[in-house]
Amino acid sequence: MFMTKPMEIEARSMEIISPYLSVFNLSEEEKKIYSRIIHASGDVGYAPIIKIHPEAISAIKAALLRGANIFTDVEMVRRGISIRTFTKFGGEIFCKVSDVDVREFAKREGITRSMAAMRMFGKRLDGEIVAIGNAPTALFEVLRLVREENICPAAIIGVPVGFVGAAESKAQLMAQEKIPYITVEGTKGGSSIAVAAVNAILYMLDNSRGLNEK
């Protein structure tokens, strides 16, 4: 027989993941983020490649508590964030990738839609949380906005995925010193990883949350 009770499943999962994290000297909060990413990917290979800026967790918590919005590159990230928990803090989640004006702008410029979407957000990213789960071009664009247009998000959760630009965009994220970040080295990443990081922090702020495994 298999486990069917959500709380038991999650507790057991975290118990199985825990030994893989013991060598990394993590804070309790970092451990929660690592565990949730590994839980969401089924891949303990994430443990050595997750990189959390020392101020990232506190910056994201503070932003959430004052009702900051989250700006994402793809709808899957928007859908995966625990909306029941997030809305308690008053923020909204924005994703423009499917908007007609973004589509037209991207076609005109010969760039990806998620890159166009980030450029169109522009100043709106100031003080907010950016969560990029798919497109390296979106992360490159946010980093350009930070560098060239002095735009200053509260934090960037940047885990774009793949073999064309993903590793480079995340290396650039780790090389800058202005914005706290959560990322993953190399080609791995994706919407589920971005969602896991966001939800881990939401759940830290909301211990009263209910059932968790879908």
Place this chain on the structure above:
Amino acid sequence: MFMTKPMEIEARSMEIISPYLSVFNLSEEEKKIYSRIIHASGDVGYAPIIKIHPEAISAIKAALLRGANIFTDVEMVRRGISIRTFTKFGGEIFCKVSDVDVREFAKREGITRSMAAMRMFGKRLDGEIVAIGNAPTALFEVLRLVREENICPAAIIGVPVGFVGAAESKAQLMAQEKIPYITVEGTKGGSSIAVAAVNAILYMLDNSRGLNEK
């Protein structure tokens, strides 16, 4: 400078992935599914663990072409499927995990919400496509419906993720012989993987599709 043109990014990504697949003796169509899963995860470690039943691709194509619906366990899968392509064939995507009646049923029975959702779909799964990206309990339940209640989906894309039941649920999927499947051995999987498999097949049917990288 980095690539910003969607078609170039995707072509280059597939070119990078291709050598990793050469040892697996795949059909052109299988190769498309493998490539898209690896593209979506940034993880070539998927190549040896993807398992495609010999009739799965033709069964899913046939089902889509006659307008079959897709039943998913989580909203992230619903959101990730290329809706522009899918709706051309006339089907709908259903996910009940957030419905009030499912939540109540799950609480009453002490089971996960996605397991409750599959049980409530029941007979509606006959002849349709099931896509499970998150919850092992949902896949266990669909396999029980097949075994005990003679329910017969056209195919199951079953890639639940994690350390509690995921590997076992997928082993059970591969052990049954009634329903063609696409799956992944072990703990890895997730919504992005389910979405990648569905979209790979949608794109086979729709060569006229437009830009792809978001």
